[in-house]
Amino acid sequence: MVQEVRTQPSIFGRLGQGLGQGLAESIPKEVERNRLSSGLKDLGEQKGLTPFQQFSRLASTPGITPQMIQSGSDLLRQQSYLDALKNQFQGQGGIKSGQKAYVPSKEELNQPTKGEIPTLADPQSTAESYKTFIPPSEQQERQDAYDNFQKNPARYDYKFDNALNERKAITSRNQEIQKAYQNQEATAVAKEETVKKAFDKEASRLGIVPRGTEQNPANFDPKLYQLFEESLLNSILPKKDGGEGLTQEQAIKQYSKQLEAAFRSYQDLNQLSPWSPREFDRVVNSTQKNLSHFGQPGKQVLMDKLIADQGVTPSYAAHKAYPIKKGEIPTLNKLGLKTGTNAIGGVSLLNANDATYAKLKKEMGKTNSPLSVAYELEQIDQDPRGWLKYLDNHRDDLEVWQADHLGKNAERLNLKDIWLRAWE
Numbered sequence: 055m056v057q058e059v060r061t062q063p064s065i066f067g068r069l070g071q072g073l074g075q076g077l078a079e080s081i082p083k084e085v086e087r088n089r090l091s092s093g094l095k096d097l098g099e100q101k102g103l104t105p106f107q108q109f110s111r112l113a114s115t116p117g118i119t120p121q122m123i124q125s126g127s128d129l130l131r132q133q134s135y136l137d138a139l140k141n142q143f144q145g146q147g148g149i150k151s152g153q154k155a156y157v158p159s160k161e162e163l164n165q166p167t168k169g170e171i172p173t174l175a176d177p178q179s180t181a182e183s184y185k186t187f188i189p190p191s192e193q194q195e196r197q198d199a200y201d202n203f204q205k206n207p208a209r210y211d212y213k214f215d216n217a218l219n220e221r222k223a224i225t226s227r228n229q230e231i232q233k234a235y236q237n238q239e240a241t242a243v244a245k246e247e248t249v250k251k252a253f254d255k256e257a258s259r260l261g262i263v264p265r266g267t268e269q270n271p272a273n274f275d276p277k278l279y280q281l282f283e284e285s286l287l288n289s290i291l292p293k294k295d296g297g298e299g300l301t302q303e304q305a306i307k308q309y310s311k312q313l314e315a316a317f318r319s320y321q322d323l324n325q326l327s328p329w330s331p332r333e334f335d336r337v338v339n340s341t342q343k344n345l346s347h348f349g350q351p352g353k354q355v356l357m358d359k360l361i362a363d364q365g366v367t368p369s370y371a372a373h374k375a376y377p378i379k380k381g382e383i384p385t386l387n388k389l390g391l392k393t394g395t396n397a398i399g400g401v402s403l404l405n406a407n408d409a410t411y412a413k414l415k416k417e418m419g420k421t422n423s424p425l426s427v428a429y430e431l432e433q434i435d436q437d438p439r440g441w442l443k444y445l446d447n448h449r450d451d452l453e454v455w456q457a458d459h460l461g462k463n464a465e466r467l468n469l470k471d472i473w474l475r476a477w478e
Contacts, residue, residue: 168205169198169224187232195221246287249302253286256310262317274317278355281348282313312347319344323356328364328470331477338374350421350455357423368462369438370471372425383417385410386430406436411444424452425459432467433475 169190190198196218203210203217210216257264257279264279266272289305291297300308319341326334338360345352357375360366381387389406418427424445428438442460449457467475 167224168201169221187228189225195225249287249290250283252302252306253283256306257313260314260317262313274320275355278316281351282309285309316344323359326364328474331474334474335478342375342377354455366470367465367468369425369429370467372423372459373429376423376426378422378426378430383414383427385413385417389434389436406440408444411441414441415445415448420453423459424456425462
C-alpha cells in the first residue's frame with residue numbers, strides 16, 4: 055500500500071492568500087470612505103437648502119453612521135441658530151452692502167463687557183490696589199463668554215471662540231490694571247516718604263520736635279505737625295488734582311517757613327498766663343489766625359490746648375478757637391435785646407425756644423462750634439443748656455466734630471473766663 059505524502063503550502067502561497075483576503079476586505083471599505091467623503095463634500099457645497107433638506111441629504115449619504123447623523127444634526131442645528139441670528143441682525147440695520155466688519159454702537163462702547171470689573175477699569179479707584187484680583191474659573195469664563203455671545207453674536211462674527219478669547223483677554227486685562235494701580239500706589243508712597251523725611255530733617259534743623267523721646271521730649275503738637283505734613287504732600291500734587299504743583303524743594307521751603315511761624319506761636323502759648331489778659335488775648339488771636347489756615351483741625355488744636363494748659367472752660371476755649379464774627383449769626387443779635395422791649399420797627403422779641411434754636415442751628419452752619427454759640431448765648435443772659443440739649447436731640451446733620459463738642463463739659467463761665475472776657 056502506497057502511503058500518501060502531504061506537503062505544506064509554500065510561504066508565497068500563504069502570503070498570496072492573505073493578501074487576497076485583505077484586499078477583498080479593504081477595497082470595499084476604501085470605496086465606501088471615498089463615497090462618504092464625496093457625499094459630505096457635495097452636501098457642504100450646496101447652497102439655499104432648508105434645514106430639513108440638509109438633514110435628509112445627510113441621512114441618505116452613502117456610508118453615513120448613526121453617530122455621524124447625530125453629530126451632523128447638532129452642527130446643522132447650531133448653524134441654523136447662527137443663521138437666524140445673522141438674518142435678524144441684518145434686518146435690524148446690521149451688516150450692509152460693502153460693510154465687511156462689525157461696527158459697535160456708541161451705547162455698546164459705553165457699556166462694560168460681562169467679566170470686566172468696572173472698579174478696576176475706573177482710573178480714580180486707587181483704593182482697588184489693596185484688593186486681590188482672583189481670576190475666574192474656566193467655567194465662569196465660558197459662561198460669561200456665552201452670555202456676551204448671545205447678547206450680540208454679530209460682534210463675534212457668529213463664532214463662540216471669538217467671544218471666549220475676548221473673555222480670557224478681559225481676565226488678563228483686569229490683572230494688568232490691578233498691577234498698574236499697585237505700582238502707582240507704591241510709587242506715590244515712596245515719593246511721600248521721601249518728602250516727609252526731607253521735611254522731618256528741616257524741622258529738626260529748626261529745633262522742632264513733634265514726636266519726642268525721654269531723652270529729647272516733644273516741644274510741638276504732633277497733630278499740628280501732621281496737618282503740616284498733609285498740606286505739604288498735597289502741595290506737590292498737580293494743580294488738576296487739587297494740588298499746588300510745587301516741586302519737592304519748593305514745597306519744603308514754603309511749608310518749613312510756615313512751620314517755623316507756627317512753632318513760635320506754639321511756644322508763646324506755652325508761656326501764656328491768664329493773669330496777663332491783654333497779652334493772652336493778643337497771642338491767642340494771632341495763633342488762631344495762623345492755625346485757621348488748616349481749617350477746623352487747626353482750630354481744634356488751639357481749643358484743646360487752651361482747655362488743657364490754661365484751665366478755661368470748653369465754651370470759652372471754643373469762643374477763642376472758633377470766634378463768631380459780628381453779625382454772622384443774626385438771631386443772636388435779636389435775642390440780645392432786653393426782655394420786655396421791642397425791636398426797631400415794633401417787631402416782637404424772639405423767645406429762646408425750639409423754633410429759635412432751629413434758626414440758630416441753621417445760621418451756625420458747618421464751620422462754627424456749638425460751644426462758641428453757647429458762649430455768646432451766656433453773654434446775653436441766655437441759658438446755653440437749652441441750646442445744647444436741642445442740638446443733642448437734632449444731631450442728624452451736624453458735622454462729626456460739632457457733635458463731638460456736645461460731649462464737652464458745658465459748665466458755666468468760671469472766674470478765669472470772666473476775667474479774660476473783661477479785657478477783650
